[in-house]
Amino acid sequence: MAARQYQRIAAAVLGAAASTAALAAGQITFVSQGGAWQEAQTQGILEPAAKQLGITIRQDSAPDAWPMIKTQGETGKPVWDVVDTPTVNCLRGGKAGLIETLDYGKLPNAKPMPAAYKSPYSVAYEFYSSVLAYSKDTYKTNPPSTWADFWDVKKYPGHRSLRNHPLATLEAALMADGVAPDKLYPLDVDRAFRKLEEIKPYITVWWTSGGQSAQLLHDGEVDMIMAWNGRVSDLIKSGANVAYTYNQGVLQSTHLCILKNSPNLETAHAFVNAAISPELQANIPLSIDYGPGNPEAFKTGKIPAARTQELPSAPENAARQALMAYEWWTSPEGEAAEKRWLAFMQSK
Amino acid sequence: MQACAPTPPPATPSRRHARREDRLMLALAAPAALVVLLLLVLPMAWLFAQSFYDGGFTLQHYRRIFTERIYFDTFALTFRISVATTLLALLLGYPVAYAAARLPQRWRLVVLGLVLVPFWTSVLVRAYAWLILLQRTGVVNKGLQAAGLIDSPLPLVHNELGTMIGTLHILLPFMILPLYATMQKIPHDLLMAGSSLGGSPAHVFRRVFLPLSLPGIVAGCTMVFVLCLGFYITPELLGGGKTIMVSMVVSRNVELYNQWGAASAVSVVLLACVFAIFALIGRFLPLERVVAPR
Numbered sequence: 001m002a003a004r005q006y007q008r009i010a011a012a013v014l015g016a017a018a019s020t021a022a023l024a025a026g027q028i029t030f031v032s033q034g035g036a037w038q039e040a041q042t043q044g045i046l047e048p049a050a051k052q053l054g055i056t057i058r059q060d061s062a063p064d065a066w067p068m069i070k071t072q073g074e075t076g077k078p079v080w081d082v083v084d085t086p087t088v089n090c091l092r093g094g095k096a097g098l099i100e101t102l103d104y105g106k107l108p109n110a111k112p113m114p115a116a117y118k119s120p121y122s123v124a125y126e127f128y129s130s131v132l133a134y135s136k137d138t139y140k141t142n143p144p145s146t147w148a149d150f151w152d153v154k155k156y157p158g159h160r161s162l163r164n165h166p167l168a169t170l171e172a173a174l175m176a177d178g179v180a181p182d183k184l185y186p187l188d189v190d191r192a193f194r195k196l197e198e199i200k201p202y203i204t205v206w207w208t209s210g211g212q213s214a215q216l217l218h219d220g221e222v223d224m225i226m227a228w229n230g231r232v233s234d235l236i237k238s239g240a241n242v243a244y245t246y247n248q249g250v251l252q253s254t255h256l257c258i259l260k261n262s263p264n265l266e267t268a269h270a271f272v273n274a275a276i277s278p279e280l281q282a283n284i285p286l287s288i289d290y291g292p293g294n295p296e297a298f299k300t301g302k303i304p305a306a307r308t309q310e311l312p313s314a315p316e317n318a319a320r321q322a323l324m325a326y327e328w329w330t331s332p333e334g335e336a337a338e339k340r341w342l343a344f345m346q347s348k
Numbered sequence: 349m350q351a352c353a354p355t356p357p358p359a360t361p362s363r364r365h366a367r368r369e370d371r372l373m374l375a376l377a378a379p380a381a382l383v384v385l386l387l388l389v390l391p392m393a394w395l396f397a398q399s400f401y402d403g404g405f406t407l408q409h410y411r412r413i414f415t416e417r418i419y420f421d422t423f424a425l426t427f428r429i430s431v432a433t434t435l436l437a438l439l440l441g442y443p444v445a446y447a448a449a450r451l452p453q454r455w456r457l458v459v460l461g462l463v464l465v466p467f468w469t470s471v472l473v474r475a476y477a478w479l480i481l482l483q484r485t486g487v488v489n490k491g492l493q494a495a496g497l498i499d500s501p502l503p504l505v506h507n508e509l510g511t512m513i514g515t516l517h518i519l520l521p522f523m524i525l526p527l528y529a530t531m532q533k534i535p536h537d538l539l540m541a542g543s544s545l546g547g548s549p550a551h552v553f554r555r556v557f558l559p560l561s562l563p564g565i566v567a568g569c570t571m572v573f574v575l576c577l578g579f580y581i582t583p584e585l586l587g588g589g590k591t592i593m594v595s596m597v598v599s600r601n602v603e604l605y606n607q608w609g610a611a612s613a614v615s616v617v618l619l620a621c622v623f624a625i626f627a628l629i630g631r632f633l634p635l636e637r638v639v640a641p642r
Contacts, residue, residue, distance in 0.1 A: 067602060159484070164589035204484075205506045206589025220485045339604050343418045346592050 026055035028081040028264045028271055031068075033254075034061035037288060041084075044283030049274040055267055065089060069259065073098025078259035081268045082275075084125050088167070090257040091330040094121030100258040106269040109277045112296050116323055122255035123276055124293030126284055127313035129251050129321060130168035133232040133244035138223040145245050147176035150224055151195070153202050158223030160199070161216050164206035166341040167329060168250040169196070171322055172226055175248050181322035189337045193344055206345065217242050229312050230289040249321040251312055253293060285311050392619075399612035409613035419597070419614070423621070426594045429508065429583075430576040433515050437523040437572045438565065440516070445527035445564070449534075460528070467521045475585040478514045479505060482586075506588025514582040519575055523568035530564025531557075570629060574622055594618050 030046060032038045038061050050057045062068050065085040072078040073093065083089075093099035099121045104110055110123050117124035132150055134143050135158075144156050150172070162169050171184055173195040179188075204222050207213040213227040218240050232244045256275060258268045274280060281297035284290055291313030292298070298308060298315065308314045312321070328334050399409055413419040448459040466474065481487050482505035489501040504510055534557060542552035580595040587593075594614060601611040 204588065208584055208589060212585065215479070219480075219483060221483045335604070342592065342597065342600060342604075343416070345589060346418050346421050 026053070026267055027058070028055065028262075028267050029058045029060055029079060030082045030084070030271070031060045031062055031065060031080045032084040033063050033065070035063075037290070040284065040288040040290075044287055045275050045280045048280055048283070049271055052274055053267075053270050055271065057271070066092075069093050069098055070096075073260050076261050078262055080259050081262045081264050082256055082258055082271055084254050084256055087119070087122060087124075087253050087255040087324075087326040088329055090122035090255045091119055091326050093257065094119070095330060098260050100260050100262060100265065102258070102272070103269060107273045107276070109273050109294065109296075113276070113294055116325075117253070117293060117295075119255070119327070122257040123272065124253045125256045125275065126293050127251055127253045127291040127311075127318075129229045129246060129249040129312035129317075130163070130172070130226055131229050131232065131244045131246060131249040131312075132172075132224070133217060133227050133242060134224045135217065135220060135222075136241045136243050137220070143243065144224060145247050147172045147248055148178070150226075151176040151199050153199075156224065159204040159221065160202050161205045161207055161213065161222040161225040162199075162203055163213070163226060164208050164345065166338050168252065168324065169226065170337060171250045171324070172248070173199075175322065181248055181320075184322055185325040185328045186331075186333060187328065187337065189333065189340070192337075193340065196344065233289045233310070246312065246317045247320050249312065249317075250324055251318055251321040252324045255293075291317075395608075395612045396616055398608045399616045401609050402607055406609070409609045410617075412610070413613055413617055418592075422592055422594055422597050423617075425508075425592065426577060427621075429512060429515070429591075429593065430573050433512055433519060433576050434523075434569050434573045436512070436516050437520055438569060441520055441523035441527055441568065442565075445524045445531055448524070448528050449531035463521050463524050466517065471518055471581050472585075474518060475514055475582050478510070478517070478586060482510055482513065505586055506590070508587070508591050510586040510588070511583045511591045511593075514586045515576055515579055518582060519572045522571040522575060526567035526571065527561065527564040530561050530567070534560045566629060566632075570626070573625070577618060577622065 032041060038059070042059070046057050046059065049055075060080065065083055066089050068080070069083065069085070069089060070093075072080060073096070090099055094101070101120050102123065104118075107123065110118060113124065132144060132147065136143070138158050139156065144150055144152075149156055150160065162172070170187055170189065170192040173192040174184055174187060175181060176199075177191060177195045205212075205216055207216060207225075207227075210228055210231050213225060214231040214235055216222045217225050217227065217232070218235055227244075229244060229246075229249070232242060235242050256272050258265065258272070262268050276294045278292075278294055278296035278300050279302070281292035281294040282300045282302035284292050284297075285303055285307055289310070291311040292303075293313070295313065295315065297303065303311075309316070311317065329338070400406060402408060444459065444463065448456050448463075451459060479486070483489070484501040484503075486504070488504060489498075492498045493501065504513070538556055538560070539552055542556045543549070547555065578595050579593060580599070583591050583593045584596060598611045598614045598618075601614060602608065604610065
């Protein structure tokens with residue numbers, strides 16, 4: 001009897017040990033950018049994914065993940081596992097050996113996604129767009145609808161604002177100069193900067209944060225702006241008399257990537273696969289103005305047709321926009337263009 | 349032989365006491381010194397080492413700073429804004445500190461309170477507040493237009509002017525407080541003596557008060573100038589993206605180049621400039637008096 005009891009205790013101890021091991025394996029640290037976007041994901045993606053996979057997801061947030069990715073990658077003992085970050089960070093980190101190469105064999109949900117939405121190191125998670133937005137008070141009839149209009153200071157007088165960053169801004173300049181949205185890459189950098197010099201005197205503010213861009217348009221400080229679609233639609237919801245168009249917008253994304261030497265590589269892959277599943281992806285636009293990274297989400301029937309129309313990555317809207325080529329931006333030419341930006345901003 | 353050996357001076361009780369006190373003081377300073385060493389000196393040494401590193405020893409980060417025009421322009425702009433802000437802060441801060449030092453106790457508290465309240469408000473909040481006041485559709489422009497003083501809004505913000513207004517507002521207390529501390533300790537008797545010897549108020553101020561307040565002026569100017577050199581949020585928000593100061597280049601270099609070295613080198617050059625300025629000031633005034641005006 002005593003022996004049997006020992007056996008039972010031993011089994012219980014072993015079982016407990018095994019389940020802690022499983023628990024330890026079934027745990028990842030997920031990092032996003034904080035704010036409303038992280039809240040939306042918690043409900044729409046993280047909690048359902050944790051339940052589905054039986055894992056624990058710890059969260060962290062970093063508005064600018066790059067310095068952390070770099071530091072953690074260099075120590076070789078990352079604290080983070082999966083990061084949702086602008087695609088440029090994933091590719092740049094991948095090339096610098098800070099990000100794991102994804103094992104697509106473990107990501108069946110990525111299979112139907114377009115090749116342009118995937119990279120060796122990362123997979124599209126959500127889409128947003130840099131769009132042309134304007135004040136409806138200033139432009140009542142015949143509002144600006146192309147970047148050529150934005151550059152046309154005679155036909156559309158008014159104060160203007162662009163982002164203080166080359167990404168999407170160089171694309172807009174080239175479209176203003178007549179380059180078709182699907183023929184942008186590789187960017188003609190000289191031509192883009194020449195075109196930007198033209199509009200520079202008319203730019204009141206080069207904005208740095210999304211909040212700032214919304215404030216500028218809301219307060220009437222500028223009449224026309226290139227801004228992120230979610231910021232503008234928030235203004236519209238709050239009653240501001242502004243509008244935007246997806247025409248010639250620049251479709252941008254954040255991708256999911258896994259830090260190099262992640263101690264939970266298996267679980268991290270399982271999580272990424274769940275997070276890009278059409279079912280969970282369809283939850284994104286139900287609570288925030290971002291489009292799903294996986295277009296299959298539009299086929300689940302979860303997103304109402306009226307809602308689809310408003311989303312940057314809806315097939316109809318995506319077709320009118322330029323898809324940002326992050327591969328080009330992380331190439332030596334792209335990095336040189338980025339370095340040139342500061343000199344452009346500072347020259348009088 | 350024994351006579352040749354230097355005999356140690358007899359340790360008098362007072363000297364032994366002094367030595368013990370020295371040791372005690374060292375022990376008391378040790379925790380603070382340790383914190384400074386761990387959190388300031390070591391990271392700075394690391395920063396310094398990084399600025400020469402790119403997979404191996406390199407001078408390329410410094411070469412870039414000394415050959416690319418944007419770095420020179422950025423440093424020039426930063427120093428110009430810092431000098432102008434410091435002078436304006438002195439011009440605005442001196443009378444306030446003077447008033448606070450000469451006023452009766454009750455009013456003194458009111459003045460110092462007014463100086464300190466904005467000091468406790470976040471830098472970010474104050475930058476946005478200035479935006480609301482100064483922008484095209486802001487309170488100032490709307491008010492001036494309503495009063496018929498101007499036809500079209502003045503460009504008060506999203507430029508160097510806006511940056512300076514915001515920076516000046518944030519740094520004013522750093523000018524006023526050291527000035528006040530110095531002025532408060534100037535004995536009133538000296539001024540009375542000056543007057544009784546026939547000096548006009550202006551003369552007494554110039555020959556007695558102003559020289560005695562000099563340590564406060566140097567302390568205030570040094571603080572404002574050095575803090576201004578490293579300003580980040582205010583020029584970022586009020587400069588319209590066109591006013592690029594050194595700290596912004598440091599931050600952008602972290603993004604642009606794949607190593608810390610590029611950003612570290614810029615910080616090291618800025619730090620060297622600050623040290624050079626301190627050395628220069630030290631030639632005119634002993635640094636002790638600048639740091640702790642008596």
